[in-house]
Amino acid sequence: MFDIGPGEIGVLIVLAIIIFGPEKLPEIARKVARVVNYLRHIANDAQSTLRRELGPEYADLDIRDLNPKTFVKKHLLEEVQPVIDDVRQDFKDADRGMREDVEDMKKTLAGMNKDVPAAESEGPAPFDREAT
Template sequence: MFFDIGPLEMIALIILAVLVFGPEKLPKVVQDVTRFIRKVREFSDSAKQDIRSELGPEFKDFEFEDLNPKTFARKHILDKDELGLKEIRSSFDLRKEITEVADAVNGRESDPVRSTGTPAVAPPLAPSGGSDLLRKRESPAAQERPPFDADAT
């Protein structure tokens, strides 16, 4: 209701209002503002009731808060799991799928250690040449480190 106004900001607004309107006119200004807010709320409530009555019984569960896209998505997509999306989302491991696809494209065997999220070691590149690009890359020895490219980091 206070639009995330803290106590220090509230005190500053009160002091500013006293300075601008003066202590004599401040109660009248506060009454006018509260009366205006009350009339706006009454107008809003009556407009909502008119819209609900015009929509008919098909829209008896209609809430105006659903017009906010975030609220609509949360209510109709995330809360209702009619399609079993939560189960699918929890069983889907994107990193594992990406590494499997990358290994298949590069012609390497799937490594179970790499699917756990540890960084993969890239194989050394074959010498340049037309026919060498189609050959399967050799994997480095267990103790051998891959070449370091300072421009790539």
């Protein structure tokens, strides 16, 4: 749910030492661990009660499935996903084909430029200040 990296943990530890002091920190850490354990126990108990009350047909219920984003992805997009994958593959194929065509055109133009003699150098093209 929350992604906390080592940098954030380090900042939290430094802040805790500054705010509470190194003497009280172990006691506070034990209290926080007890609260987290208690909340985890409550969540597991609520989940098991929900499964028991809903009956055996919902025995494989996962609370995360009740998240609307997960629900839509699992139940609605499941049917459409093969079509989406086909469209993505078609776009990739078209992109690959266009890139190959561009490379072929570059090769053709490079070959054509070899056949055309270089124009005589007349200096830079004239510049008209009033035209711009």
